[in-house]
Amino acid sequence: MPKNGAPTRTRILDAAEALVIDHGYAATSVDDVIAASASSKGAFFHHFASKQALADALVERYVAADLEMLDSGLAAARAAGPDPAVRAVAFLDHFVGLADGLMGEQSGCLYAAVLTERQLLTSQTSAPIATAIRAWRDGFAALLREALPAGSPIDVDDLADHVFVTFEGAFLLARSTEDPSHLRRQLGVLRALVETALAAGPQEERR
């Protein structure tokens, strides 16, 4: 029996992730997670010291996957050619293409669930999320810095943060309207707006 506990741990994490994204952390009881993962009290507290430790592990795994998704976008941008504006738009296009697939699996984001509950904000559980947000900003800002016309009134870091803002806002919009296509549509809006902003010539040459 003690050959390998990893599959059980993964089953618990999978069930907990789905439940927390859908119901929220406080509204998800340990017994709910146990039932959904077909495990037991013993199994749960063998793998996680507390419900808090589950939250930590959940966020850690989710952030790792998120950073991989960021990297795939940065790779797509580099593969789009040498032009900075084309690269920046390709970065956004990459996620427009992924959007429907992301919403198919589970129609929500763990970040939103964690960030709306103070008990998770104060307990270092959310610290990796702040790191991920920073990575998305820095990654896209590097692409934008070379692409934005000189004299643009738009702050590069703020525009880079707008990718995260669009993701999270679109997840909430999709939940309220029960229309999962909103993630793709909102990322498409951002793509179109950024493309126009990058196409606009240097501000001082506008007539």
Add this chain to the structure above:
Amino acid sequence: MPKNGAPTRTRILDAAEALVIDHGYAATSVDDVIAASASSKGAFFHHFASKQALADALVERYVAADLEMLDSGLAAARAAGPDPAVRAVAFLDHFVGLADGLMGEQSGCLYAAVLTERQLLTSQTSAPIATAIRAWRDGFAALLREALPAGSPIDVDDLADHVFVTFEGAFLLARSTEDPSHLRRQLGVLRALVETALAAGPQEERR
């Protein structure tokens, strides 16, 4: 004593709103609300039949205030002059101006708290939120329809929804970074992007 229970009811709603926005609905106990509002079990269940009924009243009041804020933006747009593009940008400018004030009072949005918990989504509590989102979309879309250049690839409804998306995304960003200025900054980004998109001539005349 039974002169008027409205002040007590308001105190309970005020305390509950702050707690739910900060901690989430499930993480806020009725006893927490009672303590924060300096009332009692008797007072609470005299004014609200259940915790669920509190959530309903909370959302109803919040939506009413939100729709008033929308109207103030539409009024500001009309007051900005006859030019459709100027009006649309003035609408966004209005909220850029309000942003820091909104974050000062309480650094979060009830919508995000409600939309992340399934139990509130299934119980009609969140229905007024969907109505409010629709009102924001329709209100801003009407302004945009006249202002967007012919042949723009951007869907008017989706761009209109992006205001809600920016608000909610920015609230989450602000909570993660503990920097309340993000609401103003992200609304500023949206304003600048929309201004550029509206300034871009009709798509078929671009060279």
Add this chain to the structure above:
DNA sequence: TCCATAACAGACTATTTAGTCTGTTTTGTA
């Protein structure tokens, strides 16, 4: 001037919840 009732106050209860504790079953390993 009553007195029905709105507006509370607070003890009490049934259920839920996170976490504990005692066992049991397999292994990898000495």
Add this chain to the structure above:
DNA sequence: TACAAAACAGACTAAATAGTCTGTTATGGA
């Protein structure tokens, strides 16, 4: 081939939680 320990299984517990119930008090209308 013992055997220490990982990997569970599940009964049990103390605290928290939503909601109830019995009072009490002060009005405003008949």
